[in-house]
Amino acid sequence: MASRRVRAFKRWMSSHGIEYSDAxxxxxxxxxxxxxxxxxxxxxxxxxxxxxxxxxxxxxxxxACEIIEAAGLGGTLGLSVALMxxxxxxxxxxxxxxxxxxxxxxxxxxxWSLAEIDSLLxxxxxxxxxxxxxxxxxxDWKEYIRSLLDLAPLKGKAHFFGVEEYIAAKSLVAxxxxxxDDYHEYGMVPLADLFNHKTGAEDVHFSSVPWxxxxxxxxxxxxxxxxxxxxxxxxxxxxxxxxxxxxxxxSSDTEHSSYSGDDPSVLQMIMVKEVKAGIEIFxxxxxxxxxxxxxxxxxxxxxxxxxxxxxxxxxxxxxxYFEIASDGEPQIExxxxxxxxxxxxxxxxxxxLSLSAGESYSEALSKILSEKKNVAFEKTLDMSKEVFFTEGxxxxxxxxxxxxxSFYASRSKEDDLEVLRSGxxxxxxxxxxxxLRVSERRIMENLRKxxxxxxxxxxxxxxxxxxxxxxxxMMQN
Numbered sequence: 001m002a003s004r005r006v007r008a009f010k011r012w013m014s015s016h017g018i019e020y021s022d023a024x025x026x027x028x029x030x031x032x033x034x035x036x037x038x039x040x041x042x043x044x045x046x047x048x049x050x051x052x053x054x055x056x057x058x059x060x061x062x063x064a065c066e067i068i069e070a071a072g073l074g075g076t077l078g079l080s081v082a083l084m085x086x087x088x089x090x091x092x093x094x095x096x097x098x099x100x101x102x103x104x105x106x107x108x109x110x111x112w113s114l115a116e117i118d119s120l121l122x123x124x125x126x127x128x129x130x131x132x133x134x135x136x137x138x139x140d141w142k143e144y145i146r147s148l149l150d151l152a153p154l155k156g157k158a159h160f161f162g163v164e165e166y167i168a169a170k171s172l173v174a175x176x177x178x179x180x181d182d183y184h185e186y187g188m189v190p191l192a193d194l195f196n197h198k199t200g201a202e203d204v205h206f207s208s209v210p211w212x213x214x215x216x217x218x219x220x221x222x223x224x225x226x227x228x229x230x231x232x233x234x235x236x237x238x239x240x241x242x243x244x245x246x247x248x249x250x251s252s253d254t255e256h257s258s259y260s261g262d263d264p265s266v267l268q269m270i271m272v273k274e275v276k277a278g279i280e281i282f283x284x285x286x287x288x289x290x291x292x293x294x295x296x297x298x299x300x301x302x303x304x305x306x307x308x309x310x311x312x313x314x315x316x317x318x319x320x321y322f323e324i325a326s327d328g329e330p331q332i333e334x335x336x337x338x339x340x341x342x343x344x345x346x347x348x349x350x351x352x353l354s355l356s357a358g359e360s361y362s363e364a365l366s367k368i369l370s371e372k373k374n375v376a377f378e379k380t381l382d383m384s385k386e387v388f389f390t391e392g393x394x395x396x397x398x399x400x401x402x403x404x405x406s407f408y409a410s411r412s413k414e415d416d417l418e419v420l421r422s423g424x425x426x427x428x429x430x431x432x433x434x435x436l437r438v439s440e441r442r443i444m445e446n447l448r449k450x451x452x453x454x455x456x457x458x459x460x461x462x463x464x465x466x467x468x469x470x471x472x473x474m475m476q477n
Contacts, residue, residue: 003028005101009190012097016055018191020269021048024281026194034101035280036195042275048204049191049269056180056267057095058187062086067151072358073144079177079186080169081145081161087169088160098190105168106175110134129345136349141166178206180267192269195283203281205272299341302348306337308355309364328446330397335388342392343368389454397451401444413441 002010006028013020023046025037042048054061059068062082073081086093093099105111109121110133117134121127141163149158159165176193177186192206275281311333313320322334340348347368354364416434425431 002026006034008097009101013055013191015097016190017052018055019050020191021046024048027280033103034194037280038275038277040277042271042281044271044273046271047268048271048281051189051191051267051269053180053184053265053267056184056187056189057082057086057098058180058184060184061187063089063094064153067148067153071144071148072356074185074356075352076170076173076177076186077140077144077356079173079188080166081148083169083173083188084161084165085154087165088154088157095190098188101194102172102176106171108171108175110137110174111167111171132345136346137167137170138163140353178267181265189267192267192283195269195281198282202283203271203273203275204283205270206283207268207270301352302341303337305348305352305355306340309336309340311336324443324447326443326446328443328448328450329385330447330450332385332388335385335393338393338396339388339390342390342396386454389458391455391458394451394455394458398448398455401447401451405441405444413438413445416441 006026009026021042023038023040023042025039027035027037029035057079059065059074059078059082062068062085064082064085067085068078068081086095087099090096109117109130112120112130114131114134117127117130121130145161145166148154149161154161173186173188176188178189178192179185180187180189189206195204271281313322313331313333315321322331324330340351343351351364351368354367359367416438419425420431420434420438425434
């Protein structure tokens with residue numbers, strides 16, 4: 001028999017158009033919390049859930065949308081405020097049946113006390129990172145959230161928007177949110193976020209598909225553990241439940257089709273491997289352990305910011321890549337990506353906040369580069385690449401060249417050249433493959449030389465700067 005809160009959640013899902021397979025058992029354990037277990041054998045490719053985007057809690061669907069957007073808050077900051085607002089409404093929130101199933105906060109490192117961080121993380125790579133996280137979280141709350149409490153809709157609700165409540169909301173967003181689409185961006189996805197994480201063991205995959213797509217029906221097995229559950233039809237039925245964050249009688253908001261009841265897409269949960277009956281079904285955020293789950297999004301967050309700045313790699317047949325010129329000159333987009341990936345945490349935070357506060361990408365990046373390099377920056381095709389060649393970026397380029405070189409196994413470039421020079425190659429395919437290998441390896445060599453040259457220039461400039469400072473110091477003495 002399902003627990004009372006799970007039954008309430010199922011009723012909520014049914015009323016908001018969320019369809020799910022009867023093969024899924026939402027288990028509520030007093031000690032382990034919520035998990036999802038297979039009631040029968042599930043096969044790879046089985047669609048086990050279909051979730052309308054309108055049932056997801058995002059900035060766009062939240063009742064606090066106007067407040068959040070007027071304040072210029074985006075990303076996880078905006079979503080955290082949306083979650084805090086819906087929690088403040090209690091049973092009046094359209095997501096009450098969903099929110100009551102979530103923990104108050106997740107046990108992620110930045111939600112720990114400073115004493116716990118110092119005692120439990122001392123000596124680890126996370127120690128200083130989490131301490132900085134705590135500082136930035138408080139600064140975010142002080143600068144962006146506390147000021148919202150003067151607005152009419154939030155008056156008298158200060159206790160729902162305190163710094164501890166912000167940390168709690170942010171912990172849920174950091175560990176449970178999914179990227180939905182360009183319009184909604186990140187959001188809380190009911191049901192999808194109930195699958196526990198397990199390192200390297202993704203059983204179910206989160207995907208967006210056309211709403212009316214002719215696809216396999218949800219596996220409709222006779223495994224009702226809850227008699228109060230209503231019957232659910234298959235995926236081909238159009239779900240016409242009103243958007244949960246909007247008044248269904250309000251027809252004035254027709255600007256976005258996602259509010260109209262004929263949303264062209266739903267979100268699906270699809271099995272990516274077989275799971276036997278009685279086994280828990282896991283999702284994963286990548287090949288990282290639970291202790292570092294929060295920070296596994298470090299690279300993803302920086303990649304996301306790079307894209308928000310308007311950059312992307314080259315695309316061919318749905319694959320994204322970067323080009324290195326024949327003289328070893330890397331593509332500017334690669335340099336900027338490496339620069340953002342390797343910038344200090346406080347610098348990244350400033351850049352992220354600038355974008356969230358509404359500054360254009362050129363203004364935001366220009367400010368950072370001006371502070372670091374004392375240069376003006378404009379995003380143009382002929383902009384100088386030199387500002388992005390830091391020692392860290394040069395090291396990364398050298399590492400990339402080494403990794404790419406390792407793809408050729410044990411055969412060296414000299415071996416290939418010797419075979420080509422011998423003139424003994426009769427097979428044209430083999431000949432062209434050798435030419436390609438040699439050409440690529442020459443480019444990698446030039447990339448190494450390019451990076452090493454910039455590295456040497458940086459070190460020379462640093463030594464020169466140190467000598468000048470030392471000379472001035474001696475003259476002053």
